[in-house]
Amino acid sequence: MNLREFLKKQGLNFTKQREIIFSTLYNNPNHLTAEDLYLVIKKQHPELNIGIATVYRTLAMLEENGLISFIQCSNGKKFEISKSHHDHLICTACGKIVEFHNNEIEKLQEKIAKENSFKLTNHIMQLYGLCEECQKKEKEKL
Known part of the structure; x- marks a missing residue:
């Protein structure tokens, strides 16, 4: 899926942070909480200026647009790519x-x-x- 084209069709901005959040979820075989996702991104992309609030906002936007879904677990929401x-x-x-x-x-x-x-x-x-x-x-x- 081309995130850039999808966001453009929705009238949303494409940013490097959004791309990294989406691609990290897409390429990770595990279901991740927002905090887990943030830690993976910080480890894999230390040069990226990203905060936990950006991760939460991007996850909400991706969910609202049907690109990801979440599962409620005892240790919080875990996200996955909608497939x-x-x-x-x-x-x-x-x-x-x-x-x-x-x-x-x-x-x-x-x-x-x-x-x-x-x-x-x-x-x-x-x-x-x-x-x-x-x-x-x-x-x-x-």
Whole structure:
């Protein structure tokens, strides 16, 4: 995706800071909080004059324009690039996020919507629990 062209079409300014924030999210395989993203950028681009407020404002703008989305976790909002549909497993202890896609679940959601005369336009499925590592830690505590 060409961020410069997208922002221009929206009547928004293209800046180096916005480009770096977007590309860092795009190229990072992990879901990042605003603070995590800020720290990654400061480490990878020490020459860039960027503040945490700029990161927050840019994330809000990218979200408002549908380029990114967030997942609410126990340790805050974690952001990701909006891409093909997928669902999430979220660990409530450590915040780990696992992305998955399951055709059977998708078909079942459509069936349920149809049975209720409901037309789905979008959905988000987030399943909360404990990841394998946190389950082991829980057992060790007992």
